[in-house]
Amino acid sequence: MQPQGHLQVVSHLVDRGLDPQAALDEPRWRLDTGGRGEWELALEAPFYRLAPALARRGHRAVCDPDSVGFGGGQAVLVRDDVLIGGSEPRKDGVALGY
Numbered sequence: 298m299q300p301q302g303h304l305q306v307v308s309h310l311v312d313r314g315l316d317p318q319a320a321l322d323e324p325r326w327r328l329d330t331g332g333r334g335e336w337e338l339a340l341e342a343p344f345y346r347l348a349p350a351l352a353r354r355g356h357r358a359v360c361d362p363d364s365v366g367f368g369g370g371q372a373v374l375v376r377d378d379v380l381i382g383g384s385e386p387r388k389d390g391v392a393l394g395y
Contacts, residue, residue, distance in 0.1 A: 298327050302368030310374070317372035317383030318392065325367040341367050 302325060309320035324343035330336060339361040340348060351358040361367075369388035374381045382392035 298329075298366065298368045301325075301327055302370065306370060306372065310372075316381055317374055319383070321370060321372060321383045321385050327361070327367055339366070 305323070305325050306320050309315045309323050310317070313320075315323070324341040326341065326344060327339040328336065329339055335357060337357040337359050338351060339359050341361065341364055345360045348358040348360055364387045367387060369385040369390075371384045371390055371392065372382065373392075380394065382394065384390040384392040
């Protein structure tokens with residue numbers, strides 16, 4: 298999941314211009330091998346509505362209720378002399394400044 302999570306968070310930061318907290322808050326997907334060894338696309342809860350359309354296109358989409366499996370991270374961006382931080386809502390942590 299690590300490179301997949303990195304890709305999604307960086308895409309939210311760069312392509313969509315989100316701040317670190319908003320980028321980490323976004324729902325995620327995960328390409329994985331299922332229990333039967335077949336490739337499947339695991340979807341986090343906000344993406345569940347896409348599962349039927351993906352299945353119609355031949356994808357094995359699985360609604361995964363365990364958000365912990367979608368990674369975890371913290372991020373700090375430096376803009377000029379300002380630090381902008383965010384912490385993963387799926388895990389234990391917080392971004393604090395002082």
